[in-house]
Amino acid sequence: MKKLALSFFLLLIIAGSSYLHAQKDQTREDFFDAEYFLSEEDYNEALYSFQKVYKAGYQDNANINYRIGVCYSNIPGRKDLAIPYLEKAVTNISEAYKEGNFAETSAPADAYLYLGNVYRIAYMLDKSIDAYNSYIKLATKNNALDVEFARQQIESCNRAKEALKNPVPLFKENLGKPYNTPDNNFQTVFSGDGNTMAYMSAQKFYDAVYSVKKINGKWTNPVNVTPQVESDGNQYVSSLNYDGSKLFLVRIDNFDGDIMVSDYSMGRWNPSKPIGKPVNSKFFESHASVSPDGKTLYFTSNRTGGQGGMDIYTSTLANDGKWTEPVNMGPVINTPLNEESPFIENDGKTLYFSSQGHSTIGGYDIFTTELQADGTWSVPKPLPYPINTTDDDLFFYPDNQKTGGYITLYDTGGLGEGDIYYIKELPAEEAQVITEPVEEIIPVETTTAEVKTDEPKTDSVQTKAPGIKYVIKPVFFDFDSYQLTDICKGKLDKLVVALNAYPDLKIEVQGYTDAKGSIAYNQILSEKRAKAVTDYLVNHGIDSGRLRIQGFSETHNVAVNTLPDGTDSKEGRMYNRRVEFRIDDLNGALLLIEEVPVPEELKVK
Numbered sequence: 001m002k003k004l005a006l007s008f009f010l011l012l013i014i015a016g017s018s019y020l021h022a023q024k025d026q027t028r029e030d031f032f033d034a035e036y037f038l039s040e041e042d043y044n045e046a047l048y049s050f051q052k053v054y055k056a057g058y059q060d061n062a063n064i065n066y067r068i069g070v071c072y073s074n075i076p077g078r079k080d081l082a083i084p085y086l087e088k089a090v091t092n093i094s095e096a097y098k099e100g101n102f103a104e105t106s107a108p109a110d111a112y113l114y115l116g117n118v119y120r121i122a123y124m125l126d127k128s129i130d131a132y133n134s135y136i137k138l139a140t141k142n143n144a145l146d147v148e149f150a151r152q153q154i155e156s157c158n159r160a161k162e163a164l165k166n167p168v169p170l171f172k173e174n175l176g177k178p179y180n181t182p183d184n185n186f187q188t189v190f191s192g193d194g195n196t197m198a199y200m201s202a203q204k205f206y207d208a209v210y211s212v213k214k215i216n217g218k219w220t221n222p223v224n225v226t227p228q229v230e231s232d233g234n235q236y237v238s239s240l241n242y243d244g245s246k247l248f249l250v251r252i253d254n255f256d257g258d259i260m261v262s263d264y265s266m267g268r269w270n271p272s273k274p275i276g277k278p279v280n281s282k283f284f285e286s287h288a289s290v291s292p293d294g295k296t297l298y299f300t301s302n303r304t305g306g307q308g309g310m311d312i313y314t315s316t317l318a319n320d321g322k323w324t325e326p327v328n329m330g331p332v333i334n335t336p337l338n339e340e341s342p343f344i345e346n347d348g349k350t351l352y353f354s355s356q357g358h359s360t361i362g363g364y365d366i367f368t369t370e371l372q373a374d375g376t377w378s379v380p381k382p383l384p385y386p387i388n389t390t391d392d393d394l395f396f397y398p399d400n401q402k403t404g405g406y407i408t409l410y411d412t413g414g415l416g417e418g419d420i421y422y423i424k425e426l427p428a429e430e431a432q433v434i435t436e437p438v439e440e441i442i443p444v445e446t447t448t449a450e451v452k453t454d455e456p457k458t459d460s461v462q463t464k465a466p467g468i469k470y471v472i473k474p475v476f477f478d479f480d481s482y483q484l485t486d487i488c489k490g491k492l493d494k495l496v497v498a499l500n501a502y503p504d505l506k507i508e509v510q511g512y513t514d515a516k517g518s519i520a521y522n523q524i525l526s527e528k529r530a531k532a533v534t535d536y537l538v539n540h541g542i543d544s545g546r547l548r549i550q551g552f553s554e555t556h557n558v559a560v561n562t563l564p565d566g567t568d569s570k571e572g573r574m575y576n577r578r579v580e581f582r583i584d585d586l587n588g589a590l591l592l593i594e595e596v597p598v599p600e601e602l603k604v605k
Contacts, residue, residue, distance in 0.1 A: 027056040031102045047071035062092035066107035073118050076418060077410030080122045086115040093138065109138035113150060120362045121391045123539045125157040149337060153362065160361035163385035167486050169426035170386055174419050178222055184418040186408040187237045189397050192292050192346050196244030198237045199420060206233025211269060229262045230271040239289040248288045257284040259299060279315055279323050286310060289343045297323060298342040308336035312353060332377055333369060340364065346400045354394045362390030387423060411483060470498035473594045475533065477577045482528040484536060492533065496540045502589040508582040509533050511551045514573035515561040519553050527551035533579045559602045572602045
């Protein structure tokens with residue numbers, strides 16, 4: 001009997017060992033799957049496989065955290081999710097890092113570069129600068145271009161700090177259905193005459209080319225023309241000519257990019273053809289835009305002999321119908337870093353493009369330059385914040401009226417992962433048109449301060465000497481959004497002043513939602529709203545140790561979500577989409593935390 005028991009015990013050990021080996025083999029396979037997808041720049045698939053490795057006991061592995069961070073930092077709309085992984089990765093940096101090695105437990109110095117990028121995107125600018133400086137200290141002489149990029153981004157962060165103080169009022173309109181869908185919709189262009197539109201839409205297994213025509217003044221439904229242009233899911237919309245008869249695309253194949261052209265005839269797009277030499281080359285051509293008269297092509301290429309990285313070139317159409325030898329637009333336009341997505345307006349003189357190397361506030365920014373009478377181009381000027389952001393601002397198609405343009409944004413309130421928006425700077429006289437029912441916060445002279453706490457309520461907290469009482473009001477959010485509006489930021493700027501006046505105070509940042517959606521979803525949204533506020537405060541110099549985040553989902557609604565007749569109360573829900581503030585120990589500070597100003601008829605009884 002003892003022999004049977006021993007045999008059974010040995011079988012259990014063998015079975016357990018076999019299971020562990022099988023599990024490790026599967027984890028190893030997941031790792032190499034992830035590395036393959038990463039090499040193909042398929043960041044979503046790579047992320048999925050790396051997360052499987054992470055959950056298999058590799059949560060503390062710096063390499064896996066680094067790779068997950070790299071994936072997130074390349075997925076629009078999700079880049080901020082890279083932060084905790086990259087923060088973990090930089091705790092174990094090694095000069096002997098071996099890329100693609102399953103046994104690797106450390107991360108390379110590049111982790112600091114990625115961390116600086118995602119901090120910058122999240123407006124955590126001081127942390128971003130620290131991360132870039134850490135990268136510069138660790139980088140080798142073989143990383144000269146990346147070091148130059150890091151130095152540029154430090155300057156960008158400092159410019160961003162100033163830009164954040166002076167945002168322009170912004171009009172933003174989602175194009176809505178049917179152009180925006182639950183998929184990622186991007187790279188939107190129009191013909192110069194305004195009668196043709198083309199854009200990209202990420203389908204489940206490929207990226208689709210869509211085209212829309214305006215007939216008798218009305219837009220038709222979008223048509224998936226991927227089969228018509230004979231794309232294998234690897235051709236991307238670049239631009240349209242003036243009358244919408246030519247569609248310029250870029251075909252990406254094995255890390256090579258070529259400019260393609262499709263002609264419109266007989267009610268359909270014809271199979272695309274390479275534009276040919278000398279525009280296409282053995283190097284990477286990534287974008288093309290043609291002048292209104294069709295005689296000048298503006299395109300981007302990383303061919304040798306440029307200023308560095310991707311440069312903007314021009315080529316003219318000769319009498320024989322062939323494009324001439326490309327000419328680099330020179331150091332006024334091109335920089336040692338990358339320039340991308342040039343678009344020439346209908347006037348033939350105004351060029352918009354994206355650049356990493358000019359005076360950006362982070363990543364790529366959108367710039368504009370004018371053709372002068374002497375044939376030279378003016379020094380490029382950036383579009384203002386928040387049209388330009390600290391993230392990569394790419395593929396901005398101007399509206400040909402010098403007032404705004406079309407761009408893809410990754411807003412939580414959109415219809416899909418990425419939506420097409422029209423944005424423009426509002427004139428000063430329209431800047432006061434707002435939806436939020438709360439006025440600005442203005443410090444007032446007083447000798448009394450009040451604060452909302454859980455302690456027994458008293459009339460006020462008296463101080464011995466007069467001073468400034470800082471009035472702190474709640475901030476409000478758009479539906480299903482945690483993006484800070486300009487009004488929010490103005491209020492938080494006043495809160496920064498108050499917290500700097502009382503550096504020992506600690507504050508709880510409380511996020512809330514309205515009653516639309518599930519409690520679980522709203523819990524996450526309420527926390528994101530609170531985090532957006534704390535990130536802004538930290539970015540403006542407030543120590544994170546003084547701030548505590550709390551999300552309350554749709555609990556504690558201060559206004560009704562539905563009216564007595566059962567209909568939706570849009571105004572009531574607006575008051576519920578908020579962040580409030582609480583201070584446990586006032587300690588004599590002259591502060592008033594104001595209640596949400598809900599009209600009496602909308603208050604929760």
